[in-house]
Amino acid sequence: MSTMRIAVAGTCGLATIISKIIQEHTSHQLLVLSRTPQPTLTSQGYQCQTVDYNDPSSIQHSLMGVDTVISTVTGTPQLRLIEAAVQARVRRFAPAEFEGRPSLRPVGDPLDRGRAAALALLQHYRAYIQSTVFVCGILYERFAVGGLASVGIGISSGAGGEGDYVLDARNMTAQAPAYSPSGGYTSISMTSVYDVGRFVVRALDMTSWPAELTMCGERVLVSSLIQTVKQCRGRDFTHVQWHNLGTLNYELTLAQLAGDHARQRRLQTLIATVEGRYDFAVPGALNTQFPDIQPEPFRNWFARNWVGVP
Incomplete structure (x- = not known):
C-alpha cells in the first residue's frame, strides 16, 4: 500500500497507542491533532x-x-472535524466509537455522548467521504488497575474508574449483568486497547472500508468473566449481585430518585450489556482479514495487569 498521510485527532490513551503504532510500524506519515501543544510527543x-x-x-x-x-x-x-475533513477532501474518516455496534443503540441512548450525530453527519456526506465504525466491544482496560482512566480513557464518562463496570477486582465485589432479556446468559466481546490499535492501523491498508469493522480479543459469558477474575486473583468474591434487565431497571430508578448521576451511568452501561450491545459474533471481520494479529487472551492480560496487587 502506498504511503498515506494519517491524522489522529486526540491524545488519549487509545489515540496515543494508534499514533505510536503508525509511527513505529508503518511508512505512513502521521499527524497528531491536539487542542494543546504536545512538547513530549x-x-x-x-x-x-x-x-x-x-x-x-x-x-x-x-x-x-x-x-x-x-x-x-x-x-x-x-462534528466540526467531520465538516473540515469534507472541505479538505479527506478520503476516509473513522469516528470516535470503539465500542459496540451502533445499530444496537436505541434512539435517545443516554450513553450516546454525541456519537449518533457524528454518524448521521457522515451518512449525510457519504458521497464525499468514506467512513467506518471500529467495533471492539468492551475494552479489557475497564478491568485494569485504575480502570479505563489508567490509560486516559473515559475520565469524564462517569464509568471510567476502577470497579465501575461489572466487577471490582480489588475489593472482589460484582454487579453481574448475567441474564439476557431472552432468558439466556449474557455474553460480551472484549479487546485490549493495544490490540484495538493494531487492528485499526492494519485497516489503514485496506483499499476500501465497509460501514463497520469488528474486532475481538475474546468473547465470554459474564459469569465466566467473574470466574476468571476469581481464579487469577486467587480469592473468592465477597459479594456478587446477579442481575437481569428488570433488576437493573429497578436499581436505575432508585439511582434517578436519589439524583446519583455516577451510579446512573454505571447502571446504564450494565443495562446496555444485558441488552447485548457489546456482544457480536467472533471472529470479528478484522480478525479474519488479518489472521497474523493474535489478540492477547483476557486471562493473560488480567493476570499480568494485576500481578503483585494485594
Whole structure:
C-alpha cells in the first residue's frame, strides 16, 4: 500500500497507542491533532498540530493533504472535524466509537455522548467521504488497575474508574449483568486497547472500508468473566449481585430518585450489556482479514495487569 498521510485527532490513551503504532510500524506519515501543544510527543519525533475546534478554518488547514482521519474526540469538536475533513477532501474518516455496534443503540441512548450525530453527519456526506465504525466491544482496560482512566480513557464518562463496570477486582465485589432479556446468559466481546490499535492501523491498508469493522480479543459469558477474575486473583468474591434487565431497571430508578448521576451511568452501561450491545459474533471481520494479529487472551492480560496487587 502506498504511503498515506494519517491524522489522529486526540491524545488519549487509545489515540496515543494508534499514533505510536503508525509511527513505529508503518511508512505512513502521521499527524497528531491536539487542542494543546504536545512538547513530549514533538520531542519524540511526532508531528503535532494544535487545532482550535471552535475555528473551522484552523481544522481545515490542518487536514490539507490528509488521506484518513482517525478521531478520538467527541461531541461538537468531532462534528466540526467531520465538516473540515469534507472541505479538505479527506478520503476516509473513522469516528470516535470503539465500542459496540451502533445499530444496537436505541434512539435517545443516554450513553450516546454525541456519537449518533457524528454518524448521521457522515451518512449525510457519504458521497464525499468514506467512513467506518471500529467495533471492539468492551475494552479489557475497564478491568485494569485504575480502570479505563489508567490509560486516559473515559475520565469524564462517569464509568471510567476502577470497579465501575461489572466487577471490582480489588475489593472482589460484582454487579453481574448475567441474564439476557431472552432468558439466556449474557455474553460480551472484549479487546485490549493495544490490540484495538493494531487492528485499526492494519485497516489503514485496506483499499476500501465497509460501514463497520469488528474486532475481538475474546468473547465470554459474564459469569465466566467473574470466574476468571476469581481464579487469577486467587480469592473468592465477597459479594456478587446477579442481575437481569428488570433488576437493573429497578436499581436505575432508585439511582434517578436519589439524583446519583455516577451510579446512573454505571447502571446504564450494565443495562446496555444485558441488552447485548457489546456482544457480536467472533471472529470479528478484522480478525479474519488479518489472521497474523493474535489478540492477547483476557486471562493473560488480567493476570499480568494485576500481578503483585494485594
